[in-house]
Amino acid sequence: xxxxxxxxxxxxxxxxxxxxxxxxxxxxxxxxxxxxxxxxxxxxxxxxxxxxxxxxxxxxxxxxxxxxxxxxxxxxxxxxxxxxxxxxxxxxxxxxxxxxxxxxxxxxxxxxxxx
Amino acid sequence: xxxxxxxxxxxxxxxxxxxxxxxxxxxxxxxxxxxxxxxxxxxxxxxxxxxxxxxxxxxxxxxxxxxxxxxxxxxxxxxxxxxxxxxxxxxxxxxxxxxxxxxxxxxxxxxxxxxxxxxxxxxxxxxxxxxxxxxxxxxxxxxxxxxxxxxxxxxxxxxxxxxxxxxxxxxxxx
Numbered sequence: 498x499x500x501x502x503x504x505x506x507x508x509x510x511x512x513x514x515x516x517x518x519x520x521x522x523x524x525x526x527x528x529x530x531x532x533x534x535x536x537x538x539x540x541x542x543x544x545x546x547x548x549x550x551x552x553x554x555x556x557x558x559x560x561x562x563x564x565x566x567x568x569x570x571x572x573x574x575x576x577x578x579x580x581x582x583x584x585x586x587x588x589x590x591x592x593x594x595x596x597x598x599x600x601x602x603x604x605x606x607x608x609x610x611x612x
Numbered sequence: 613x614x615x616x617x618x619x620x621x622x623x624x625x626x627x628x629x630x631x632x633x634x635x636x637x638x639x640x641x642x643x644x645x646x647x648x649x650x651x652x653x654x655x656x657x658x659x660x661x662x663x664x665x666x667x668x669x670x671x672x673x674x675x676x677x678x679x680x681x682x683x684x685x686x687x688x689x690x691x692x693x694x695x696x697x698x699x700x701x702x703x704x705x706x707x708x709x710x711x712x713x714x715x716x717x718x719x720x721x722x723x724x725x726x727x728x729x730x731x732x733x734x735x736x737x738x739x740x741x742x743x744x745x746x747x748x749x750x751x752x753x754x755x756x757x758x759x760x761x762x763x764x765x766x767x768x769x770x771x772x773x774x775x776x777x778x779x780x781x782x783x784x785x786x
Contacts, residue, residue: 500614520678522786523744558682562782563671565619565632573778577614580784611687611734611782 498577499539499598501557507532509551527554528587537579539598547581554584560597562612576612615679615747615785620672621645622756625712629672629752639664639761643713655767662763665713668705669759671740671781672752682743684754684783690733693777697767702729704740705756717760729759729779737782754783 504522505515508529519525533555535545549555562576579598584590597604599612620629623643630645642651643665656662671684686702694700701717703726717726732738741754 521680523680556786558784558786559614560782561614561617561785562780563617563619565637565779565781566777575617576782611685611737611780 499537499579499600500577501535501559501579502538503536504557505534506530522557527556530555533557535581537598539579539600539603541603542598545581545596547583549583550585552585552587554587556582556584558582560612578612615676615681616674617671618674619781620670620752622668622670622710623712627668627710627712629670632669637667637669639667641665641716653761653763656763656765658765660765661719663717663719664761665715666717666758666760668710668713669757670752671754671783672750673747674750676747676749679747679785680743681745681747681753681783681785684740684743684745684781685737686740686757686779686781687732687734687737688730688777688779690730692730695768697764699762699764700729700759701726701762702732702738702757702759703727704738705758707755710756717762719762734780740781757781
């Protein structure tokens with residue numbers, strides 16, 4: 498499963514935050530990110546740069562899934578797809594462009610995809 | 613480091629959780645997580661239905677590593693393989709409104725508050741809470757997925773699920 502290996506974010510006030518300094522991306526103020534550099538374990542996108550238009554919001558999260566076989570009860574493969582999302586209008590969070598780093602291929606979409 | 617999450621079944625007034633990894637969710641006429649043939653559902657007489665007790669499933673974080681979850685949901689592949697006459701109803705229930713199942717599901721609200729679980733798919737899922745939920749070790753999060761099984765008189769007895777069905781829980785994690 499691909500994962501985000503490392504990241505660094507530069508904020509609009511010049512402050513730089515990186516993975517070593519904060520526990521989680523949840524601590525990064527998404528409305529003040531000016532630029533992000535993301536290193537992933539996905540062979541198709543080992544390095545990714547995101548330059549954010551002022552006023553946009555960028556979010557990075559992992560879309561996870563846990564499947565349960567209803568017959569055997571067996572918990573199946575834990576799906577884990579890193580997602581980089583840019584939302585151009587903070588007032589319209591339902592409008593976004595996402596890059597899904599799915600292990601079977603990279604998906605660029607404006608839809609909310611589940612796997 | 614991603615959080616480690618498991619699916620738990622909750623029973624009793626407490627309620628008490630049981631990890632379901634490798635264990636069937638057995639729909640029956642009793643409130644327990646025991647995988648046995650006691651208190652089975654029975655093919656109803658003509659024109660009647662047999663409903664199970666409500667099963668309450670919930671995600672539980674084993675190790676969190678400071679993670680946060682949001683947009684928690686549940687869905688199926690959209691096609692029931694349980695066979696003719698078997699319906700699985702589902703709804704989300706908040707932790708504050710959880711009550712122990714002490715009798716069969718009544719059937720009230722079928723098609724309104726209780727919906728066919730196989731109507732929820734990856735493109736139209738059942739929300740179990742928007743969050744965000746700050747995850748903690750050995751702590752459940754988000755709402756319960758409540759389900760019950762309904763047998764119609766058209767079911768073929770004895771009935772065992774002949775198809776392997778997969779339920780999916782999804783969430784966004786940072």
